[in-house]
Amino acid sequence: MARHPSRGETAVEGRTPTVYDVADRASVSIATVSRVLRTPEAVREATRERVLAAVRDLGYVPSGNARALAGRKTGVIGLCFPDHDALEEEDRPAGAGAGGVRVVDDRRRGAAPSSPNLYFDEVLRGAEAEAWRRGFALMVAAGRGPARDVVVNDVAGRCDGLAVLARTVSDELLTHVARRLPVVLLADAARAGGDLPDGLDHVSVDNAAGMQALVAHVVSGLGVRDVVYVAGPADSPDDAERQRGLLAALDAAGLDRAAVEHVRGDFRRDAADVAVTGLLGRRVPRALVCANDQSALGAMDALRRRGLRVPDDVYVTGFDGLDVGRFTQPPLTTVAQPMAELGRAAVRAVVARLTDPAAAPLSARLPVEVLLRESCPPVDTPM
Amino acid sequence: MARHPSRGETAVEGRTPTVYDVADRASVSIATVSRVLRTPEAVREATRERVLAAVRDLGYVPSGNARALAGRKTGVIGLCFPDHDALEEEDRPAGAGAGGVRVVDDRRRGAAPSSPNLYFDEVLRGAEAEAWRRGFALMVAAGRGPARDVVVNDVAGRCDGLAVLARTVSDELLTHVARRLPVVLLADAARAGGDLPDGLDHVSVDNAAGMQALVAHVVSGLGVRDVVYVAGPADSPDDAERQRGLLAALDAAGLDRAAVEHVRGDFRRDAADVAVTGLLGRRVPRALVCANDQSALGAMDALRRRGLRVPDDVYVTGFDGLDVGRFTQPPLTTVAQPMAELGRAAVRAVVARLTDPAAAPLSARLPVEVLLRESCPPVDTPM
DNA sequence: TTGAAAGCGCTAACAG
DNA sequence: CTGTTAGCGCTTTCAA
Numbered sequence: 001m002a003r004h005p006s007r008g009e010t011a012v013e014g015r016t017p018t019v020y021d022v023a024d025r026a027s028v029s030i031a032t033v034s035r036v037l038r039t040p041e042a043v044r045e046a047t048r049e050r051v052l053a054a055v056r057d058l059g060y061v062p063s064g065n066a067r068a069l070a071g072r073k074t075g076v077i078g079l080c081f082p083d084h085d086a087l088e089e090e091d092r093p094a095g096a097g098a099g100g101v102r103v104v105d106d107r108r109r110g111a112a113p114s115s116p117n118l119y120f121d122e123v124l125r126g127a128e129a130e131a132w133r134r135g136f137a138l139m140v141a142a143g144r145g146p147a148r149d150v151v152v153n154d155v156a157g158r159c160d161g162l163a164v165l166a167r168t169v170s171d172e173l174l175t176h177v178a179r180r181l182p183v184v185l186l187a188d189a190a191r192a193g194g195d196l197p198d199g200l201d202h203v204s205v206d207n208a209a210g211m212q213a214l215v216a217h218v219v220s221g222l223g224v225r226d227v228v229y230v231a232g233p234a235d236s237p238d239d240a241e242r243q244r245g246l247l248a249a250l251d252a253a254g255l256d257r258a259a260v261e262h263v264r265g266d267f268r269r270d271a272a273d274v275a276v277t278g279l280l281g282r283r284v285p286r287a288l289v290c291a292n293d294q295s296a297l298g299a300m301d302a303l304r305r306r307g308l309r310v311p312d313d314v315y316v317t318g319f320d321g322l323d324v325g326r327f328t329q330p331p332l333t334t335v336a337q338p339m340a341e342l343g344r345a346a347v348r349a350v351v352a353r354l355t356d357p358a359a360a361p362l363s364a365r366l367p368v369e370v371l372l373r374e375s376c377p378p379v380d381t382p383m
Numbered sequence: 384m385a386r387h388p389s390r391g392e393t394a395v396e397g398r399t400p401t402v403y404d405v406a407d408r409a410s411v412s413i414a415t416v417s418r419v420l421r422t423p424e425a426v427r428e429a430t431r432e433r434v435l436a437a438v439r440d441l442g443y444v445p446s447g448n449a450r451a452l453a454g455r456k457t458g459v460i461g462l463c464f465p466d467h468d469a470l471e472e473e474d475r476p477a478g479a480g481a482g483g484v485r486v487v488d489d490r491r492r493g494a495a496p497s498s499p500n501l502y503f504d505e506v507l508r509g510a511e512a513e514a515w516r517r518g519f520a521l522m523v524a525a526g527r528g529p530a531r532d533v534v535v536n537d538v539a540g541r542c543d544g545l546a547v548l549a550r551t552v553s554d555e556l557l558t559h560v561a562r563r564l565p566v567v568l569l570a571d572a573a574r575a576g577g578d579l580p581d582g583l584d585h586v587s588v589d590n591a592a593g594m595q596a597l598v599a600h601v602v603s604g605l606g607v608r609d610v611v612y613v614a615g616p617a618d619s620p621d622d623a624e625r626q627r628g629l630l631a632a633l634d635a636a637g638l639d640r641a642a643v644e645h646v647r648g649d650f651r652r653d654a655a656d657v658a659v660t661g662l663l664g665r666r667v668p669r670a671l672v673c674a675n676d677q678s679a680l681g682a683m684d685a686l687r688r689r690g691l692r693v694p695d696d697v698y699v700t701g702f703d704g705l706d707v708g709r710f711t712q713p714p715l716t717t718v719a720q721p722m723a724e725l726g727r728a729a730v731r732a733v734v735a736r737l738t739d740p741a742a743a744p745l746s747a748r749l750p751v752e753v754l755l756r757e758s759c760p761p762v763d764t765p766m
Numbered sequence: 767t768t769g770a771a772a773g774c775g776c777t778a779a780c781a782g
Numbered sequence: 783c784t785g786t787t788a789g790c791g792c793t794t795t796c797a798a
Contacts, residue, residue, distance in 0.1 A: 016563050018791055029769045034793060044767060059562030064541030065457060066791030068448040069774045076522070076541070100589060100750035101596040105761045107714070121504040128523055137538060139459070139522050140511055155520060158447030158459070179442030180399050206483060213484040327710025331490070367483035378488045401775055412785045417777060427783060449775030452790045 017058040025054035037062060075135065077350050078159035079127050079343075080152050081120050081142040082168040119320060119339060120165070123186070126343025127163060134351050136160070149173045156181060161350035163343075166237055174200075182353035184362075186346050187238060201353055201362040203345045207238055207319075210335035210368035211245030212252075214317055215289060217372065219253045221379045224287045224315065227259075228279060230299055232291035233266045239291050242319060246289065261285070265295045272298030280306050286315065287376065293318035293325050296332055300375070315376040321369070330374035338366050400441040408437035420445060460514050460733050461542035462726075463535050464503050464525040465551045502703055502722060503548070506569070509726025510546060517734050519543070532556045539564060544733035546726075549620055557583075565736035567729050567745075570621060584736055584745040586728045590621055590702075593718035593751035594628030595635075597700055598672060600755065602636045604762045607670045607698065610642075613658060613682055615674035616649045622674050625702060629672065644668070648678045655681030663689050669698065670759065676701035676708050679715055683758070698759040704752070713757035721749050 019030040026033070028047060035043050036051040043051070054060070068074040124140060131138040141155045152169045153176075156162055161182040164174065177183060184201040218224050229246055232239030243262075250257050263279050265272040272295035276288065280302060288303075290296040296318030303314055310316050310330055318325060321336025349362050372378045402413040409416070411430060418426050419434040426434070437443070451457040507523060514521040524538045535552045536559075539545055544565040547557065560566060567584040601607050612629060615622030633640050646662050648655040655678035659671065663685060671686075673679040679701030686697055693699050693713055701708060704719025732745050755761045 020791080030792075031769060031771095031794080032767085035768085038793080042767075047767080056559070059559055061536060061540050061560060061563045063452070063791050064537065065448045065451040066774090067540070067793075069446070069452055069776090070791075070793040072774065072793095074448060075537075101592045101718075101753060102750070103596055103600065103753040103755065106709075106716075106754035106756050107760065121508065124507070124523075125504065128525055129527075132524065132527060132534065137522055137524060137541065139520055140507075141515065141520060142511055144512075144515060151515065153444060154447065157444050157450070158520065176439070176442055177444060180444045209484045213486055217486065323707065324710055326489075327707055327712075329710075329712075333489075335484075367485070370484060370486040371489035372486065373489050377490065402777095403775080413776080414778085414786080415784060418784085421777080425783075430783080446775050449790090450777075452792090453775075453777040455777095455790065 017060045018063070019060075021058055022051060022054045022060050025058060026050040074158060074160050075137060076139050076159045077127075077131050077136045077347060078139045078141065078155040078162045079124065079346075080155060080162065080164045080168045081124075081140070082148075082165055119322065122339035123165070123343040123346075126340030126345075127347050128343070129340075130344040130347040134347065136347070136351070138347075143168050153177065161354050163346035163350055167235070182350055182357070184346050184349040184353070186342060201349045203342060203349055203362075203364045203366070205337045205342065205366045206368050207241035208245035208248065210337075210370065211242040211289075211319065212249045213245075213370050214319075214333075214335050215246050215249035216252065217370065217379075218287050218289065218315065218317065218376065219249060219255060222287075222315065222376070225255070225259070226286040227261075228285040228288055229260055229262045230265045230272050230275060230288055230290040230295050231262050232295070234264070236267070236291075239267075242291055265291060265298070267292050267294055269294045269298035269301070272296070273301045274298075276302035277305070280308075284308065284314065288314055288316045290316065290318050293320040293322040293332065293334055296334070296375075297324070297328065300328065300332075310375050311377060317376045321371060325371075325373070328375070333373045333376035334371050336369045336371050338368070341366060400443045401446070402443075404441055405434060405437045405443050408441060409433040457541060457543050458519055459522050459542045460510075460519045460730060461522045461524065461538040461545045462507065462510050462729075463538060463545065463547045463551045464507075464523070465531075465548055502705065505722035506548070506726040506729075509723030509728075510730050511726070512723075513727040513730040517730065519730070519734070521730075526551050536560065544737050546729035546733055550618070565733055565740070567732040567736070569725060569729050584732045586725060586732055586745075586747045586749070588720045588725065588749045589751050590624035591628035591631065593720075593753060594625040594672075594702065595632045596628075596753050597702075597716075597718050598629050598632035599635065600753065600762075601670050601672065601698065601700065601759065602632060602638060605670075605698065605759070608638070608642070609669040610644075611662060611668040611671055612643055612645045613648045613655050613671055613673040613678045614645050615678070617647070619650070619674075622650075625674055648674060648681070650675050650677055652677045652681035652684070655679070656684045657681075659685035660688070663691075667691065667697065671697055671699045673699065673701050676703040676705040676715065676717055679717070679758075680707070680711065683711065683715075693758050694760060700759045704754060708754075708756070711758075716756045716759035717754050719752045719754050721751070724749060 019033045022033045023030045028051060032043060032047060033051055036048050040048055128138050139155055139159060141151050143151045149169050152164070152173060156177040159181060162177065163184045163186055165186045174183065178200055182201070184203060187204050218227060231243065246260065247257050250260060263275045265275050272290060276299045288299045290299055296316050299316055300310060303310055308314055316332065318332050318334040321334050325332035325334050345364055345366060349364065352359065352362065402416045405416045406413045411434060415426060415430060416434055419431050423431055511521050522538055522542060524534050526534045532552050535556060539560040542564060545560065546567045546569055548569045557566065561583060565584070567586060570587050601610060614626065629643070630640050633643060646658045648658050655673060659682045671682045673682055679699050682699055683693055686693055691697055699715065701715050701717040704717050708715035708717050728747055728749060732747065735742065735745065
């Protein structure tokens with residue numbers, strides 16, 4: 001007895017075909033259709049051919065949702081980011097546009113703000129690659145505005161596991177969601193220690209060690225005493241870790257921690273520009289150690305406007321290893337994070353947890369690399 | 384009579400909670416639970432509170448798949464890319480890494496290959512933003528290797544609509560999939576005309592006009608006669624369009640088309656490097672017009688190794704408007720595509736089609752912008 | 767090798 | 783305002 005009595009032998013035009021339609025057309029049961037798609041070798045060749053033909057004729061594409069529901073797993077991994085830098089745009093009509101060209105002299109635009117999220121892009125790329133390699137689809141969600149929690153909750157419902165970047169959602173939601181599926185936290189190094197929701201897995205980079213090595217180069221290698229730190233947002237665990245590295249380097253060099261002034265940025269270029277401009281109104285330090293690359297770019301903007309040269313007048317360092325740092329004038333000394341690898345590692349961690357739910361909580365710590373470039377060069381060529 | 388008689392009043396430990404569990408705990412029916420989640424105002428306050436409490440207590444997250452199945456729509460839009468540049472990596476153990484730092488002198492590395500897919504990254508970002516703004520989740524898939532079709536088919540089954548970049552999958556699969564859900568083709572300008580699978584929507588940029596304007600600048604503006612074109616892959620519709628623009632510009636300037644030599648690249652930096660190196664073994668043209676920015680970077684690599692200066696000895700132009708072009712030495716003259724906008728427009732097109740399946744096929748054509756920078760400067764300052 | 771039947775977890779009429 | 787009842791399209795025993 002057909003479960004769908006309304007379905008006769010002929011597929012109703014306009015409805016998307018289902019297993020039933022294929023089964024009808026191939027004169028087999030829906031079970032056989034399913035087998036042809038999942039375990040072809042379990043079906044006699046002739047039957048298989050018939051089914052496949054029906055699939056083609058009907059334009060049948062199996063419903064991933066039904067599959068997921070019946071199979072009790074989605075085959076999807078979710079990746080959640082914090083807000084993009086308010087990337088919002090107005091509604092532009094997308095009508096059959098006319099095309100067109102404008103020619104502009106782009107020489108004097110200086111270094112206009114580069115696209116905001118290189119960092120996430122790279123993480124995403126790594127995650128994407130790894131997910132597909134492992135046979136999972138990847139769903140991305142940049143939580144924007146107050147709806148972040150809602151969005152993440154939504155994504156959680158569609159995935160087998162989740163990778164969430166630091167500071168994307170409230171701890172509350174994180175805990176809630178983690179009860180239902182494996183959640184891996186990314187780049188939230190400072191919290192790997194303790195106050196994390198129960199036994200979440202965790203992947204991060206060695207912020208502190210990276211910053212420590214970098215600052216060691218500045219104070220011990222180059223012998224700089226007059227350093228200013230351009231900090232990140234107060235609530236950033238990453239920044240906190242980097243500050244720890246900074247202090248550790250000062251201690252190791254026998255310097256007074258208080259000797260290093262901090263100015264507050266928020267990881268964004270323009271904010272750092274403003275902050276450093278303010279600083280320069282008072283004094284010009286020998287070195288600006290910035291919490292991230294974007295900030296370093298902003299710092300260089302400010303220095304340039306003041307007519308100060310890098311590295312001759314002021315050393316500048318960043319953190320992240322954005323590609324753009326290789327092309328700035330001068331190239332930017334920085335600490336390179338393995339961003340794509342971070343994405344990869346996160347997906348691996350999710351998959352591992354899926355495979356063995358009972359395994360001990362993982363806390364992977366990826367190594368970083370200090371890249372000495374002209375903005376704060378190696379010792380052998382100080383200039 | 385309960386549909387799930389096995390479910391008593393107590394949620395079985397270890398099973399992910401469902402509507403039934405929540406309903407039990409709140410002493411309501413599953414319908415009420417569903418209402419609380421979807422149309423809260425349709426439920427009495429007291430009841431609602433109880434249900435919400437149960438949701439929290441149980442750690443309930445609704446199954447997106449069940450929702451999609453019952454609601455006959457997924458709320459997901461898929462975005463499919465062609466292969467990344469063989470970004471494959473070996474399995475590295477992701478164990479509880481030890482962290483670490485390496486310090487390297489990065490000054491002489493020259494312009495090492497920058498990350499490969501800036502272009503897609505930007506498109507992706509635009510698509511992601513627009514999708515969420517419209518209330519859709521975004522699923523990404525970079526079809527790698529021969530499994531591309533499989534992957535796309537898989538994604539198709541999970542989405543309400545699909546945006547597919549040119550050359551990602553076979554036409555056959557495209558047609559097949561398009562029978563089931565709306566498919567928007569991206570950046571496949573050359574085919575907007577005719578041989579597309581029936582009535583697919585289409586979003587692209589004005590490749591031809593952009594290249595024509597750029598080359599007009601080179602031949603008419605700067606008066607260059609000796610031009611070599613560094614082409615893209617032979618099967619790239621985008622490259623084909625750009626070549627059309629090139630020829631149009633030559634025609635307009637009254638030049639012989641045959642006067643412009645073509646060397647074959649494939650959009651990748653290293654390939655262009657090799658091709659141009661070969662070319663330079665024979666002769667040094669006054670201008671190298673490259674099919675895309677990556678190729679232009681490769682061309683500049685080759686020129687640099689030969690000790691040739693840009694723009695003094697050779698003009699170089701790219702196409703795409705990658706951010707990195709603003710930071711190269713010299714900055715790269717190029718045609719900027721609105722990449723993020725391309726992603727946005729694609730998602731808008733999918734949503735539009737979903738909203739009105741009967742609408743006439745859309746073929747949006749986004750405007751481009753010629754950015755004259757030092758590698759091939761404006762006329763008023765030739766050097 | 768194939769078919770019948772029982773769900774997967776949720777939404778959406780339709781009653782009450 | 784709330785409960786009952788069909789499915790949504792597929793996978794998966796269990797039999798035949």
